[in-house]
Amino acid sequence: MVVLAAMLIxxxxxxxxxxxxxxxxxxxxxxxxxxxxxxxxxxxxxxGKYINWLKDLKWYPxxxxxxxxxxxxxxxxxxxxxxxxxxxTKLMSNDLPDSAIVTLSQAEVYGSQGLFxxxxxxxxxxxxxxxxxxxxxxxxxxxxxxxxxxIYGLPQQYPVITPVPFYRADFFERAGIASNPTTIQxxxxxxxxxxxxxxxxxxxxxxxRDGYIKFTESFQAKDFIDDSGKVHGIYNNGLGYDLKxxxxxxxxxxxxxxxxxxxxxxxxxxxxxxxxxxxxxxxxGKGAISYDFFTRPSWFMNNGGPKNDPKYSIKxxxxxxxxxxxxxxxxxxxxRFRNDRVFVINxxxxxxxxxxIKFMDYVFSDEGRTLMDYGVEGQSYKNEGGEKEYLVxxxxxxxxxxxxxxxxxxxxxxxxxAPSNDEAYYQWMDDLTKSFAKDFFTKYAEVMPAxxxxxxxxxxxxxxxxxxxxxxxxxxxxxxxxxRPISEWDxxxxxxxxxxYSKIVDIDQAAYDANK
Amino acid sequence: xxxxxxxxxxxxxxxxxxxxxxxxxxxYLILIPGLxxxxxxxxxxxxxxxxxxxxxxxxxxxxxxxxxxxxxxxxFLSDPYFWKLLKNTALLAFFNLLFVFxxxxxxxxxxxxxxxxxxxxxxxxxxxxxxxxxSAVAVSILYTFLSPQxxxxxxxxxxxxxxxxxxxxxxxxxxxxxxxxxxWQLFGYSSIIYLAAMTNIDPHLYEAADMDGASRFRKMFHIxxxxxxxxxxxxxxxxxxxxxxxxxxxxxxxxxPSLYDTADVIQSYVYRQAFATRGFPNYSYGAAVGxxxxxxxxxxxxxxxxxxxxxxxxxxx
Numbered sequence: 001m002v003v004l005a006a007m008l009i010x011x012x013x014x015x016x017x018x019x020x021x022x023x024x025x026x027x028x029x030x031x032x033x034x035x036x037x038x039x040x041x042x043x044x045x046x047x048g049k050y051i052n053w054l055k056d057l058k059w060y061p062x063x064x065x066x067x068x069x070x071x072x073x074x075x076x077x078x079x080x081x082x083x084x085x086x087x088x089t090k091l092m093s094n095d096l097p098d099s100a101i102v103t104l105s106q107a108e109v110y111g112s113q114g115l116f117x118x119x120x121x122x123x124x125x126x127x128x129x130x131x132x133x134x135x136x137x138x139x140x141x142x143x144x145x146x147x148x149x150x151i152y153g154l155p156q157q158y159p160v161i162t163p164v165p166f167y168r169a170d171f172f173e174r175a176g177i178a179s180n181p182t183t184i185q186x187x188x189x190x191x192x193x194x195x196x197x198x199x200x201x202x203x204x205x206x207x208x209r210d211g212y213i214k215f216t217e218s219f220q221a222k223d224f225i226d227d228s229g230k231v232h233g234i235y236n237n238g239l240g241y242d243l244k245x246x247x248x249x250x251x252x253x254x255x256x257x258x259x260x261x262x263x264x265x266x267x268x269x270x271x272x273x274x275x276x277x278x279x280x281x282x283x284x285g286k287g288a289i290s291y292d293f294f295t296r297p298s299w300f301m302n303n304g305g306p307k308n309d310p311k312y313s314i315k316x317x318x319x320x321x322x323x324x325x326x327x328x329x330x331x332x333x334x335x336r337f338r339n340d341r342v343f344v345i346n347x348x349x350x351x352x353x354x355x356x357i358k359f360m361d362y363v364f365s366d367e368g369r370t371l372m373d374y375g376v377e378g379q380s381y382k383n384e385g386g387e388k389e390y391l392v393x394x395x396x397x398x399x400x401x402x403x404x405x406x407x408x409x410x411x412x413x414x415x416x417x418a419p420s421n422d423e424a425y426y427q428w429m430d431d432l433t434k435s436f437a438k439d440f441f442t443k444y445a446e447v448m449p450a451x452x453x454x455x456x457x458x459x460x461x462x463x464x465x466x467x468x469x470x471x472x473x474x475x476x477x478x479x480x481x482x483x484r485p486i487s488e489w490d491x492x493x494x495x496x497x498x499x500x501y502s503k504i505v506d507i508d509q510a511a512y513d514a515n516k
Numbered sequence: 517x518x519x520x521x522x523x524x525x526x527x528x529x530x531x532x533x534x535x536x537x538x539x540x541x542x543x544y545l546i547l548i549p550g551l552x553x554x555x556x557x558x559x560x561x562x563x564x565x566x567x568x569x570x571x572x573x574x575x576x577x578x579x580x581x582x583x584x585x586x587x588x589x590x591x592f593l594s595d596p597y598f599w600k601l602l603k604n605t606a607l608l609a610f611f612n613l614l615f616v617f618x619x620x621x622x623x624x625x626x627x628x629x630x631x632x633x634x635x636x637x638x639x640x641x642x643x644x645x646x647x648x649x650x651s652a653v654a655v656s657i658l659y660t661f662l663s664p665q666x667x668x669x670x671x672x673x674x675x676x677x678x679x680x681x682x683x684x685x686x687x688x689x690x691x692x693x694x695x696x697x698x699x700w701q702l703f704g705y706s707s708i709i710y711l712a713a714m715t716n717i718d719p720h721l722y723e724a725a726d727m728d729g730a731s732r733f734r735k736m737f738h739i740x741x742x743x744x745x746x747x748x749x750x751x752x753x754x755x756x757x758x759x760x761x762x763x764x765x766x767x768x769x770x771x772x773p774s775l776y777d778t779a780d781v782i783q784s785y786v787y788r789q790a791f792a793t794r795g796f797p798n799y800s801y802g803a804a805v806g807x808x809x810x811x812x813x814x815x816x817x818x819x820x821x822x823x824x825x826x827x828x829x830x831x832x833x
Binding site: 088089091092105106109110113115202266267269270271272286455458459462463466467470471473474476477478481498499 | 574575595596597659664665682684685687772773774775776777780785788789796797798801
């Protein structure tokens with residue numbers, strides 16, 4: 001606590017200090033895509049892992065050259081978690097860089113209090129490409145327009161991608177599984193066949209990392225907003241669950257069966273599984289099916305799978321039908337516009353603002369998009385009858401060690417928040433990923449809207465989530481592992497409500513209603 | 517007249533104090549860095565605790581944030597989760613005190629009995645090592661040993677025909693493992709204080725006991741232990757002050773959803789409230805909970821000190 005108090009005092013002392021950033025050398029604007037005039041110099045705060053990523057990209061020096069920019073990339077914490085945990089204190093310190101990545105709520109709340117610049121007029125005067133994108137995307141416009149009518153930040157458009165269920169095709173073959181499962185029942189049968197074919201005590205057919213609750217779409221148990229605008233469950237863009245949906249109880253019962261019959265990895269359920277242990281299990285045949293990020297199948301194929309076992313083969317299966325036999329909707333990883341990757345300009349860097357927004361305008365321009373999504377013509381892509389085609393391959397470029405300059409175009413990673421080109425993104429993948437990605441996402445992906453909370457809503461919500469989530473998590477483990485009988489399910493729902501579950505859903509509803 | 521006398525006396529005392537300080541000026545000079553450190557890093561930050569009574573906003577600062585009185589304290593005390601957190605914290609701290617405190621004393625008593633000095637030094641050095649291992653590494657070692665599929669302990673259990681035990685995900689195992697890890701890391705280090713106290717025991721006492729035919733155990737319990745009793749009492753009072761303090765690093769590294777029932781303590785809750793959120797962390801609430809915890813610890817130290825004053829001669833203040 002003393003450390004916390006010291007941090008606050010130091011932060012207060014910092015604020016009373018002189019305003020250094022306004023005294024830094026000013027940069028006059030260079031035209032969009034222009035290479036003449038004074039150099040555009042500014043600093044940019046983002047997580048360290050994206051800095052490492054950006055520095056290796058071969059198109060990045062080209063981007064700097066084309067915009068005549070000199071950008072100081074400031075490490076705000078290695079990964080996303082570290083970055084966001086320390087972001088608040090960085091925002092309040094006197095040495096906040098000229099631009100930064102923040103959450104949308106931070107952009108609005110602190111923007112309206114004068115910490116970030118209002119970009120509305122700047123865009124109007126200096127950024128025709130950003131303006132064009134805003135006008136063409138009403139959802140984007142609604143999202144970035146604050147309650148006072150100003151624009152304080154520019155979010156990243158995220159490609160439409162979902163997790164995919166994938167399996168060891170060679171294991172399926174050996175277990176005599178001729179066709180892929182299409183329903184939960186068939187999937188359960190497949191797990192049983194696999195367990196029978198591979199009876200080792202440490203083989204669990206279904207394994208994974210992080211959250212183990214999967215197939216909510218097939219049980220119709222996702223968190224979602226229905227057609228009448230009602231929020232179901234603690235809203236997590238469809239990636240969570242609706243605790244009170246009848247299907248969710250069935251899902252928990254199903255998991256209990258999987259656990260009892262040793263068809264699912266217990267370490268995954270208990271929460272002790274790490275990314276490394278999961279990878280090891282999938283690579284060494286201690287697991288056969290996972291439901292994870294869509295590039296993971298090719299990761300396993302390229303990171304030791306066939307090297308350890310020449311028969312090693314990973315394939316992707318279809319999403320399992322819902323209880324009515326319909327094709328389910330699998331929630332996309334992120335809303336179309338990410339509310340946690342928002343580009344803002346420090347109000348103390350007003351003198352550089354015009355130049356910075358012109359740089360960002362280049363990022364939004366066709367020329368900028370081509371550079372960031374395809375690279376340089378003749379080097380990384382060619383034009384074939386008006387269609388762009390990559391000359392470089394992800395298989396060769398994507399797996400080079402850190403620090404090696406590469407052509408890479410993974411738009412899901414953060415560089416400068418920009419519009420996404422999903423076609424280019426899917427095209428850039430390796431052959432295995434390309435073989436299913438576009439088809440799977442077209443068939444199943446559902447992009448859920450992002451909710452925008454007020455400061456008070458956010459504060460209350462995060463406090464309640466801190467109470468409720470551990471209670472829900474620990475009880476779900478108890479139900480699944482049989483330590484709590486499912487007959488106590490209704491009592492559990494009441495306990496969750498007493499801890500604040502319904503209140504969180506109410507806050508989500510209020511946030512949705514306020515921005516309808 | 518009386519006033520004049522009093523001021524003269526006060527003046528004389530002041531002069532004497534100044535003269536005394538001037539004579540020992542070099543010693544006072546050495547004291548300055550320590551005092552400055554204490555002032556800057558220990559005392560001044562305490563003023564930051566006023567945020568516990570505010571709806572603190574980083575952008576507004578302490579001066580302009582809204583005052584909310586005891587609202588943050590009331591919120592915590594009326595929280596349905598409060599009693600569970602308190603129970604988990606108190607139990608974890610109690611078990612920690614119960615084992616982590618006496619084991620170094622017993623260990624020091626045993627090491628003190630080793631007559632071959634080189635063996636004594638070797639044992640001390642080896643047991644001292646774990647203190648330098650970070651919590652992250654210590655917990656990783658624990659994970660590796662107790663892994664249900666590849667851990668040494670479970671392999672041994674399975675070779676004897678048993679079923680693997682998910683030690684790191686059984687709520688019932690959390691407290692024993694946490695305490696055992698603390699004992700392993702701290703007993704060698706903590707025993708040094710007692711060993712140092714033992715070196716000050718007058719050897720004549722042991723010689724006299726030898727002449728009376730006292731056995732080793734009698735000497736241990738009738739000479740060594742009473743001679744270091746004052747040190748034990750002082751260390752105990754200090755340990756009481758830490759009773760509400762659990763090792764958050766270790767808990768965060770060890771806990772997972774299946775352990776929340778026993779592993780979620782006040783500190784991990786404060787951490788979730790104040791630091792783990794994306795945007796607008798609730799520093800005031802975190803500070804209020806922390807302050808309450810400190811007050812409880814302070815009262816415990818005062819009580820332990822008073823009890824110690826009553827039952828023995830030792831006290832801290």
